Amino acid sequence: MQNIIDRFISYVTIDTQSDPKSDATPSTAKQWILANRLVEELKDIGMQDVSVDEYGYVMATLPANTDEEVPVIGFISHMDTSPDFNGTNVKPRIIEKYNGKDIVLHEKENIILSPRYFEDLLLYKGQTLIVTDGTSLLGADDKAGITEIVTAMEYLIGHPEIKHGKIRIAFTPDEEIGRGAAKFNVEKFGAEWAYTMDGSQIGELEYENFNAAGVTVTIKGKSVHPGYAKGKMVNSMVIANKFANMLPPRETPQQTEGTEGFFHFSHITGDVEKTVLEGIVRDHDFDKFEARKELLQKITNELNFKHGHVISLEIKDQYYNMKEKIEPVFHIVEIAEEAMRDAGIEPLIKPIRGGTDGSQLSYMGLPCPNIFAGGHNFHGKYEYIPVESMQKAIEVIVKIARRTAERYGASSAENN
Numbered sequence: 001m002q003n004i005i006d007r008f009i010s011y012v013t014i015d016t017q018s019d020p021k022s023d024a025t026p027s028t029a030k031q032w033i034l035a036n037r038l039v040e041e042l043k044d045i046g047m048q049d050v051s052v053d054e055y056g057y058v059m060a061t062l063p064a065n066t067d068e069e070v071p072v073i074g075f076i077s078h079m080d081t082s083p084d085f086n087g088t089n090v091k092p093r094i095i096e097k098y099n100g101k102d103i104v105l106h107e108k109e110n111i112i113l114s115p116r117y118f119e120d121l122l123l124y125k126g127q128t129l130i131v132t133d134g135t136s137l138l139g140a141d142d143k144a145g146i147t148e149i150v151t152a153m154e155y156l157i158g159h160p161e162i163k164h165g166k167i168r169i170a171f172t173p174d175e176e177i178g179r180g181a182a183k184f185n186v187e188k189f190g191a192e193w194a195y196t197m198d199g200s201q202i203g204e205l206e207y208e209n210f211n212a213a214g215v216t217v218t219i220k221g222k223s224v225h226p227g228y229a230k231g232k233m234v235n236s237m238v239i240a241n242k243f244a245n246m247l248p249p250r251e252t253p254q255q256t257e258g259t260e261g262f263f264h265f266s267h268i269t270g271d272v273e274k275t276v277l278e279g280i281v282r283d284h285d286f287d288k289f290e291a292r293k294e295l296l297q298k299i300t301n302e303l304n305f306k307h308g309h310v311i312s313l314e315i316k317d318q319y320y321n322m323k324e325k326i327e328p329v330f331h332i333v334e335i336a337e338e339a340m341r342d343a344g345i346e347p348l349i350k351p352i353r354g355g356t357d358g359s360q361l362s363y364m365g366l367p368c369p370n371i372f373a374g375g376h377n378f379h380g381k382y383e384y385i386p387v388e389s390m391q392k393a394i395e396v397i398v399k400i401a402r403r404t405a406e407r408y409g410a411s412s413a414e415n416n
Contacts, residue, residue, distance in 0.1 A: 001128065004390050008130065008147040009092050012139035017087040018080035018174045025183055026056040026080070026173030034079045038146070038171055045154045047169075055173070055183045062153050062167040068409035070165025074194030075152075075397060076357055076368065077145030078175030081137060082379040091133040098386075100125040105381065106134025113382050120201065120376055121384075128387040138383035140375030145197030146171055148373060148390055152397035164401035165408070168194070172357055178214070178318050181360035191366060193332045195400065196358040199372035202389040203345050207333050207369040208323040209352040209359045210261070210282040211289040215296060216314040217243060217277040219270070236275040239307055240268065243277065246299045259284040259351050261292060284321055284351055319355045322362035322369075329367050335407065336371060339399035343392055348372075371396060 014034045019027040026032065035056045042050045042060045049061040056079075064070060081087045095103060100122055103113040111134035115121040132138045149169050156162060168191045172180040175198075199206060221236030247263045256262045261283025269276050281296070283289040293315050300313040326333065333349075340347045352359075358368030374389025 001387055001391065004147060004151060004394070005094065005128075005130070005387055007151060008140075008143060008385075008390065011143040011146055012090050012092055015088050015090070016080050016139075017083050018177045018179075019083060020177040025179065027177060027179070028080075031056055031079055031173045035171070035173070038079075038150070041150065042153075045150070046157045047153060053185070057173070057184060058171040059189060060153075060169050062156060062164070062169070064164065064166040065160055066163040066165065066405055066409065068163075068165075068405065070405045070408045071192040072166045072168060072190055073400070073404055074168040074170065074189060074191035074366070075149045076170045076172065076194050076196045076361070077149055077198060077373070078142045078172045078180050078357060079146065080174055080176050080180075081139045081141065081143070082176045084379045085381065086136045087139065088136065090136045090139055092130050092138060093133060095129040095131060098125055098127055098129050103129075103131055105132055109134060111381060113384065118377060118382060123201075124386040124388070129384050130387065131384040132381050134381050137378070137380055138375070138385065140373065140383055140385040141378040142175065142198045142373060144373040144375050144385055144390055144393070148197050148393040148397060152394045152401075155394065155398055156401060162398065162402055163405045163409070165405050167401060170194075175357050178212075178355075180357040181364060184357070184361060184364070186361065186364050186366045189366065193329060193367045194358070194361070195336065196356045196368055196370045197373045197393060197397070198356045198358075199352075199370050200374070200376060200378070201348065202372050202374055202386075202392055203340065203348040204372035205333065205336055205340065205347045205349050205369065206352045207326040207349075208284065209319075209321055209355050209370075210284055211286055211320050212318040212355055213281045213289070213293060214316045214318055215265075215277075215279045215281055217279075217296075217300070218312045218314075219243070219275045219277075220310045221272050221274065223272040233272070234307065234310060235272050236310070237270050237272065239303060239310065240270060240275040240277055243299055243303060243311070246302075247295070257353075261285070261288055263292065263296075281315070282353075286321065319359045320363060322359040322367075325362035325367055326369055332367060333369055335400055335403050336369060336396070339396050339403050342399045342403070343395040345392060345396070
């Protein structure tokens with residue numbers, strides 16, 4: 001267990017936040033620190049074909065140790081952490097044999113990780129938790145996945161009696177800002193399918209996600225001295241408020257679950273002259289996804305008619321539901337299910353209320369379901385991860401490799 005803790009902490013204490021305002025890849029130079037470190041570490045543990053390209057994508061190979069014809073499979077995690085909350089000076093704390101009670105993260109600021117609010121904590125009573133100090137996120141999303149993949153490869157290298165086909169691994173930049181697969185070289189990766197280790201709770205296995213779009217609403221106003229503004233002033237902030245209030249009030253992140261979609265404005269900046277609303281649209285159903293975008297355009301048209309064409313609307317599709325690409329090759333999900341049960345885990349198959357690199361990679365020709373990495377409460381100060389969940393994720397990776405070799409080795413033998 002200690003080697004897992006040490007490896008994980010060595011990764012999360014490197015600041016790798018991505019930046020949505022940057023056009024570079026990776027979007028922040030500091031992601032190179034972890035990328036270069038991983039290259040050296042992968043070489044040290046005995047991986048082959050270790051490389052990092054000009055965009056910061058790290059790839060490596062574990063050669064097959066069987067003569068059977070086994071498909072090349074892959075495992076992928078992302079190096080960046082979310083820009084939504086402070087990711088600098090991460091100071092992880094280890095809570096051994098968690099007692100099921102409140103965890104004081106920051107006494108002075110009265111920041112408490114409590115099972116009364118975060119009920120999932122009680123699933124891990126008696127286990128070892130890694131938490132924040134209340135001033136930053138932890139970075140388990142997705143440095144837990146990196147830890148698990150590297151450790152699993154190290155284990156397979158040290159246990160050649162476990163037969164497996166060729167395995168490719170990759171670590172990507174900028175997933176948190178929707179660009180993790182943007183410059184991923186699928187042909188170079190060379191896998192028939194892969195798994196992202198980027199889920200949350202132990203047992204999660206996901207092959208269905210949101211259709212997603214980013215939205216920018218720009219409202220132009222006219223600033224006039226308020227004492228003489230009658231009939232002249234156009235307050236862009238007031239129109240922005242009208243726009244937001246014309247959306248269905250119950251279709252927000254905090255009021256939806258499962259496959260229910262939503263509208264979400266996450267940022268607003270402005271004054272009388274100009275206000276900008278930035279947000280997202282999400283829905284698992286493609287037709288409903290399209291209807292949501294049409295509603296945004298309808299609201300824009302109505303307010304422009306009323307106020308004199310002061311609103312511009314920009315909608316950019318970000319990724320689509322990977323279910324369409326996974327279902328034709330559903331055996332890759334079945335292998336993961338079997339591996340989890342081999343590890344004593346009951347799979348929790350459910351749709352992702354978000355997206356992963358895998359959703360984009362699936363549409364790029366690399367079918368890519370998502371597997372739990374073990375963390376909870378991502379993107380904030382209440383983030384935590386049970387070490388035992390990371391141990392199980394490592395075990396699942398190893399068993400997927402073994403299961404794939406057994407399934408295709410048996411098929412090859414039958415054909416002969």
